[in-house]
Amino acid sequence: MGEGAAERLRQLFEGHRLTPTQRRIAHCMVRRADEVPFLSSVELAERAGVSQPSVTRFAVALGFDGYPALRRHLREVTPSNGPAEHVERTAYQQAVDAEIANLRHLAGLLADPAPVRDAGALLAASRPLPVLGLRAASAQARGFAYFAAKVHPDVRLLDEGGSLLADRIDRAARAGATALLCFALPRHPRETVEALEYARHAGLRVVTVADSAFAPVAAASDLLLPAPVGTGLAFDTACAPMLLGRVLLEAMCDALPDAQARLEDFDAGAAARGLFVE
Template identity: 55%
Template sequence: MNEAAARPVGRVLDLFQGARLTPTQRRIAQSLVQHGPSAAYLSAAEVAELAGVSQPSVTRFAMALGYAGYPALRRELRALAGVPAGQPDGGENAMQRALRAETRHLEWMADELGDLKAVEQAAGLLAASRPLPVLGLRAAAPLAAYFGYFAAKVHPDVRVLDGGGTMLLDRIDQARAAGASALLAVVLPRYPRETLDAIREAKAAGLAVVALTDSGVSPVAESADVVLSAPVGTQLVFDLHTGPMALAMVVLQAMCDAAPEQAQRRLEEFEATAARRHIFEA
């Protein structure tokens, strides 16, 4: 991927790295990341509306990053975007543009995986946990189930926690009592409050938390031990989770690499069982 294509995701995130942001300021940062290059042409009032904050909060956010005000930050965003306002889109329709954006997200993620330290750290924590609870509520529930389905083929005890309510905390307590040492939390916009509360409870119970989320300024970043981020597509009515799904499989591959003998043994056992029960047609 060329540098200009990577900037809307990676370089904008770089502006916020190391900054001590309040929860309100993190919401503003998240809005700027989600809206990519288009955010560089928004007024302070428009950014405030998108983030659900006041206009003065946007100004204070810019100053917290070291800029004289929001106009200075916007100039920086425009420079990073590298796309002049009103640039033609080649006649592509909205569906095509949305999918093009997903390919750029995946290419950016591939570049970021040049450093596997965070992925390997996460995989080590998750592979060693017995059982392994996987948390994902609302929009994140399908991805938690997807990960859990495949993880169960190489891990002896995976517990998908995709339902909220009072029993959710009970299930986290039960996993901890059974020996769990880590939890994988899938946290996607709009960040259910119940998910964040459950993560805090898991931390209080002594579990290490690996968060799979959409960016480094996600609300879960403050609570997680390891944060793995994959951009979410926002150009259609409902978000595209192509990036998070791909990253989930990358994490699972790293788990297999962390315990190769166990993974191979369990896969062979599953294949033998599947053949005996005639589970698949091919």
């Protein structure tokens, strides 16, 4: 599959609020970027595992009169001598391929390190540092908070919703917090958006790692760092958001003058306690 053709398809889809069925079609098209300009709507529907009318509605959602107009556009922007010969890959392999493409996309975004450096400085300066992640994003928030606590003096994990969430944001703000880090993944809980709006009202700067720059949390964020998720399996895969979280940790460590000393203290204490099996 030509990486250039796949990237042009991603740019075509960016900015559109797609249904789960339409996302399935979009990811099928990215995986078969060289083949798609030569497929009929019926053939594309079969490969994506959806109905033919769903393909038509998908084309209209992208702003075309119908699928023939979308296919003409793809032939114009994706020159090719014809569908490439390829070996059919399993659905599991395709899911891995899609995640690899997501990581390449993230690598391209990180060619400009300024946004991540700015975010790292904001997080390092916040004492305490609240880290928010609800539902699907709770694993990313918990992982970040676990490692951040090794170098930051006061990290507060917010991974449960409910009426106490606003109270915990208030307590962090009163204790001196100046920023909040949020991980936001589909499907986006309304409560996450409301919590970010509340945090900003409390005076906190909001840094958000989300699946897209057009995610519902974008309007409630001061600095949004996008990292795409994979949608080829029954449940989304989030390798790129997890890796971006680790990159943010690195940037935060760079902004903390005593980060290395804290890590060395932890390692010394862990060795004295026999904490890890060598």
